Amino acid sequence: MAMNHLPAVLMTWTAGLLLATGWLTLTGRLPPNHLLGIRTRRTLADPAAWHVAHQAAGPWVLAAGMADLLFAAALLTGPPAPVTAALCGAGVLLTVILLVVAAASGVAALGRRTGHPDSRRDAHDRGR
Secondary structure, three states: OHHHHHHHHHHHHHHHHHHHHHHHHHOOOOOOOOOOOOOOHHHHHOHHHHHHHHHHHHHHHHHHHHHHHHHHHHHOOOOOHHHHHHHHHHHHHHHHHHHHHHHHHHHHHHHHHHOOOOOHHHHHHHOO
């Protein structure tokens, strides 16, 4: 019976991590670091750039956390195995999409801040 709840527990844990990270970014309490956040040369070198990027990305990170929480709640209803697999796949896919949008929003905000709408350098950095 415990294995039936494992996907929900993992999604709930991920949701908590994303919600906490999103909250920290929006409140300006996530300092530049090499573990969490949009880590480019500019954001790591300039705390103001870090703040701009994360203010733009924060709502999307919160949305990813809320999506994970909703999928976890759906998994706790005890759906059959094929539905569980579909819910897990959909939850992971939606989370990845929202996090990619978060990163793109942050990089775009940096481009607007510096007057360079084409932030290819930051897009290249994200791939590293």
